[in-house]
Amino acid sequence: MSDPILKLDNVFTNIAQYHILQGVDLTVPRGEVTMLLGRNGVGKTTTLRTIIGHWRALQGSVLFDGQDITKLPTPAIARAGIGFVPEDMGIFADLTVEENMILAAVSGAIDEARLQWLFTVFPALETFWKKDAGTLSGGQKQMLSIARAMIEERALYLIDEPTKGLAPAIITTMARAIKELKDQGASILLVEQNFAVAKALGDTANVMDDGRMVWSGQMSELATNAELQERLMGLSMEAH
Amino acid sequence: MSAAPEHAPTMAKMSLTERLAPHAPILLVIALILAGLVAIPATSSWLTLTVSGLAMGMMIFIMASGLTLVFGLMDVINFGHGAFVSVGAFVGVSFLLLLERMTGAPNLLWNLTALMVAIVGAMGATGVMGWAFERVIVKPVYGHHLKQILVTMGGLIVVEQLIIVLWGPEEIYITRPEALKGAITFAGAALEKYRLVAVGIGLVVFLAMRYTLRRTKIGLIVRAGVENGEMVQALGYNLRMVFIGVFVAGSALAGLGGVLWGLYQEVITAHMGNQTMILVFIVVIIGGLGSVEGCFIGALLVGLMQNYVAFLEPKAALISNIALMVAILMWRPMGMIPVVKAK
Numbered sequence: 001m002s003d004p005i006l007k008l009d010n011v012f013t014n015i016a017q018y019h020i021l022q023g024v025d026l027t028v029p030r031g032e033v034t035m036l037l038g039r040n041g042v043g044k045t046t047t048l049r050t051i052i053g054h055w056r057a058l059q060g061s062v063l064f065d066g067q068d069i070t071k072l073p074t075p076a077i078a079r080a081g082i083g084f085v086p087e088d089m090g091i092f093a094d095l096t097v098e099e100n101m102i103l104a105a106v107s108g109a110i111d112e113a114r115l116q117w118l119f120t121v122f123p124a125l126e127t128f129w130k131k132d133a134g135t136l137s138g139g140q141k142q143m144l145s146i147a148r149a150m151i152e153e154r155a156l157y158l159i160d161e162p163t164k165g166l167a168p169a170i171i172t173t174m175a176r177a178i179k180e181l182k183d184q185g186a187s188i189l190l191v192e193q194n195f196a197v198a199k200a201l202g203d204t205a206n207v208m209d210d211g212r213m214v215w216s217g218q219m220s221e222l223a224t225n226a227e228l229q230e231r232l233m234g235l236s237m238e239a240h
Numbered sequence: 241m242s243a244a245p246e247h248a249p250t251m252a253k254m255s256l257t258e259r260l261a262p263h264a265p266i267l268l269v270i271a272l273i274l275a276g277l278v279a280i281p282a283t284s285s286w287l288t289l290t291v292s293g294l295a296m297g298m299m300i301f302i303m304a305s306g307l308t309l310v311f312g313l314m315d316v317i318n319f320g321h322g323a324f325v326s327v328g329a330f331v332g333v334s335f336l337l338l339l340e341r342m343t344g345a346p347n348l349l350w351n352l353t354a355l356m357v358a359i360v361g362a363m364g365a366t367g368v369m370g371w372a373f374e375r376v377i378v379k380p381v382y383g384h385h386l387k388q389i390l391v392t393m394g395g396l397i398v399v400e401q402l403i404i405v406l407w408g409p410e411e412i413y414i415t416r417p418e419a420l421k422g423a424i425t426f427a428g429a430a431l432e433k434y435r436l437v438a439v440g441i442g443l444v445v446f447l448a449m450r451y452t453l454r455r456t457k458i459g460l461i462v463r464a465g466v467e468n469g470e471m472v473q474a475l476g477y478n479l480r481m482v483f484i485g486v487f488v489a490g491s492a493l494a495g496l497g498g499v500l501w502g503l504y505q506e507v508i509t510a511h512m513g514n515q516t517m518i519l520v521f522i523v524v525i526i527g528g529l530g531s532v533e534g535c536f537i538g539a540l541l542v543g544l545m546q547n548y549v550a551f552l553e554p555k556a557a558l559i560s561n562i563a564l565m566v567a568i569l570m571w572r573p574m575g576m577i578p579v580v581k582a583k
Contacts, residue, residue, distance in 0.1 A: 075473050078476035
């Protein structure tokens with residue numbers, strides 16, 4: 001295996017008095033979709049927020065493309081080549097869809113070819129291009145959030161629960177977008193509660209519990225092992 | 241995954257009320273002006289008071305706009321903002337006194353040139369002071385509202401005392417540049433020349449600010465930062481640097497407001513900035529914390545209300561703006577144009 005794009009080594013993160021991450025080890029291979037799974041409240045979102053620098057790791061290290069980014073400020077981490085789609089989507093409601101996208105093109109003007117590609121992936125964005133992002137539906141906001149991260153090429157995308165609360169049609173669109181991104185050679189670390197989506201997209205999987213990584217391996221192995229799913233995540237195959 | 245039809249979004253047509261709702265604040269200004277027209281017996285008096293109210297509103301807007309952005313962008317409550325108003329007034333007036341020959345000549349071009357020099361000098365001084373204020377006083381207390389209030393008020397007191405040390409404890413009476421004295425008559429109403437100039441400057445500042453915020457990338461960063469600073473940083477922008485720029489610009493605008501307010505009152509004191517802060521905070525609150533458009537409309541409402549009520553019922557003038565704030569907050573508790581902040 002080539003050098004991983006991202007490597008977390010024994011990362012500890014506290015939020016106020018709460019010890020959320022308690023020695024997380026995680027490896028994200030290049031060009032793959034790496035799933036981060038686990039029950040609610042086990043530290044998946046905190047892991048992504050620690051990588052992007054919203055919360056600081058008290059201990060351990062975060063290596064991105066061989067560079068130690070543990071103590072870098074968030075803007076420097078983003079400019080190093082990491083796109084972030086937060087759980088709450090983080091869209092700017094008072095700005096139009098167009099303005100959201102202009103802002104996301106950090107290095108200059110929007111690449112027109114890439115924008116046209118995004119319009120084919122998310123046609124709703126073209127429809128509502130001049131509308132305030134706050135007037136979009138939940139699904140459209142999620143499309144905007146992901147499109148915003150995709151408007152410039154990034155080596156790694158951190159995507160937090162992109163299908164949460166969405167209708168099946170939009171989930172299909174999201175999954176297609178993530179797959180296209182992967183086909184372009186990007187690496188993706190994806191937090192997902194929808195196990196069907198995880199099975200469809202994931203190459204490798206990492207399962208967290210109580211602020212630690214409790215299992216890492218191929219997604220196909222987890223997807224076909226009902227006993228393992230039940231033990232790690234409390235899932236039953238009947239539910240899927 | 242389940243197969244589903246292609247997502248084909250549509251947008252329902254809005255009712256008239258829904259279409260008007262976003263424009264309600266500006267309609268309120270028009271309604272207040274029309275109410276003034278009905279309540280004030282003579283049209284000429286109404287016109288005079290309206291221009292006076294607009295001029296006052298523009299000056300308050302100039303002073304308040306920086307404060308609202310500073311709060312919106314970094315959640316910083318700067319009770320020391322009035323210091324920039326006072327310093328701006330003293331520096332500007334000092335320039336005008338130095339240029340007495342230009343201000344005393346009955347020549348509009350010379351007078352306006354002197355005024356511009358005073359404004360540039362005042363904005364430069366307060367901009368530099370704003371940078372130092374942010375680095376020394378505000379930076380150590382990011383994220384601590386109570387400490388911000390205490391420390392910035394302390395900063396205000398220090399600056400006021402420094403003004404007294406430099407310019408003396410007495411209030412300084414000033415006269416406006418020669419060509420800006422007096423009034424012109426329009427439709428039987430006397431319109432003070434200086435107030436018309438103040439309206440013009442206020443409009444230019446508002447339009448320039450609006451253009452910057454709406455049409456430039458730095459404006460987009462500021463607007464997005466007011467809403468969700470964390471996400472702006474995650475996109476790769478250094479919001480701290482942007483904030484310092486906004487703080488400096490806001491301080492310089494307060495300095496400009498100080499020069500205009502000093503010439504409007506024709507007297508300046510070390511405490512004048514602190515005294516205007518009541519009106520400034522009312523405007524920032526009723527406009528919606530962080531909203532420049534809301535701040536502009538709020539300032540116009542406050543200026544017009546103060547002038548109309550002072551004419552109709554002088555005793556009620558003191559409480560008119562407090563009553564206005566209470567009424568607006570009962571209508572829209574987050575202000576007229578609330579900024580949606582990320583949780």
